[in-house]
Amino acid sequence: MSAKIPLAQVPEGFFTERDPDDLDCVAQGGFCPSWILENFDRYVDPFFQHVYLTGVSLAIGFVIAFALGLLAHRKRWLTGPLTAVTSILFTIPSIALFLLLLPLTGRGNTTAIIALVAYTQLIIFRNVANGLRQVPSDIVDASEGMGLTPMQTLLRVEVPMALPEILAGLRIAASTTVGLATLAFFAGAGGLGAEIESQINFKSNVVVAGGLAVALAAALDLAVLGLQRALMPWRRAVAA
């Protein structure tokens, strides 16, 4: 199947109402700044679709993987099986997963989001479980010895202390998801990937659509980094 837009869908006058140089550039599939300026609004909707797919998938993926991480922390014997399952999800080729889900969930956002969520699981789960495991046992001992319940110890001590590791996982998951979401058009969910694919030989198009994807990944990364600094002033406290 091909997601190429048939020539008939190209708007009237797309190739005609421009000055000769520009026309020439576009015809050769080159990098044409003036074309980009004029056509930038074409990318707004796909960009926000991309943001939507990434954001929803990360949010759902984080909630599930975080819960699984806590579960594995409580029931140590579950760590092995959960790591195995999330690893398998992670190793399925992404295009194959999008296509495999199509008969079950049809074309559209749902299919894309299910697949994207699946890919976040290993990274976030592993970091949550590792982060919690690395909290020094004497700190947990002191916490329970002072009369914090196991749940209070988890939420007030273990999770905050595991936060660097957890957010590191979230950052990797965010960049991975932005990248994988460019393949979401295989599930008919659009996004920047659909734009890239529509005119993959037209440099201006690829640069703008691809560039927006890269910018989104960078912006998400900075956002998590900012969150990390805001949540963890103690990490910056150096020995006096």
Added chain:
Amino acid sequence: MSSDAASLELRELVKRYPGTDEPAVDKLSLEVPAGEVCVLVGPSGCGKTTAMRMVNRMIEITDGDILLDGSSVTDRSPAELRREIGYVIQQIGLFPHRTIGDNIATVPRLLGWDKQRVSDRVDELLELIGLDAEMRERYPAQLSGGQRQRVGVARALAGDPPLMLMDEPFGAIDPINRERLQNEFLRLQAELRKTIVFVTHDIDEAIKMGDKIAVLRKGGKLAQFASPAELLMYPADPFVEDFVGADRALKRLALQRVRDIDLWKGVLCHKGESTAKVRARLADADLEFPLLVDDEGRPLGWLSDRGLAGERVMEDLRSRAEPTVEMDDILRDALSDLLANQTMYGPVLDDQGRVQGILSLRAIAGALNIRPEDVPDSAELAAEASSSP
């Protein structure tokens, strides 16, 4: 600050781990009166930490019971019980993601104190442990090891618990700071008078910190439960004797001060005094050498035979009056001074430097005959030390 303390009783306490034949703690019975420090000491694997951790139910009791002010610790939920028992461990376990103030406020907040009361309490404790108020906003990583240790103790005291559990609290501190922290702690305890269970593997620390010492042997059996002086004088069996060490007599001397023993009466004489009178006094003195003193009664030196040869005492010394010791000196240190100067006698001086008597090796040896119950404990020594300049 209130200074409530609870009595503690371990009754036939047993801990047996599944799959092991030997119990970790075997029918351990102890009674700790309110306000006393009970040290659990013994070689590694003797169950001392296990026994301590059963008190706040960090380890569940297999058999027997623990009574806190007469009621069983198993009647309460573990979390609720632990909020009323201070807990200090060797690694301290401060929360690295919380400020010093928040660390100290942990238990008061769990107890639901209002904000102002929590804040006042944090200020009070920072002052008690001698940390600046500005430390409140610092994080544990910004403090030295000794400061972190003090914060650990402050955090354990925050809820004003009637009982404190301390598991090798000074074990990870270098020797110089350890001694300072021990002394600080003894001063604090002299003021607060909490009931304390203190675990250590170091017999010297046990002797220094404890009102009572429980020596445990492998398998969690109680070998002896006694005051430091009693333990040092009458070890119950070869194991305890070996554990307290071959220098136990010296260790006992560390528990007494010069003022606590019967000093020898020396013969003091002044320059120009009649030698006949001096000789008369020498006849019924403990020591055959007269000590020449100045007009203020301060020692000049031991008089030689030639100094006594004439009618009048002449300033002719066989040796200077060294060393001198003070009434407040610890006997072991005084003994060490005598030995270092290769002499058997030293004048004992009061605050003004006047001779009050003579300390001799024989008098020190005699001090070991004092009954254990008459030997003061370290907390009393510390209280005396802090009251005198």
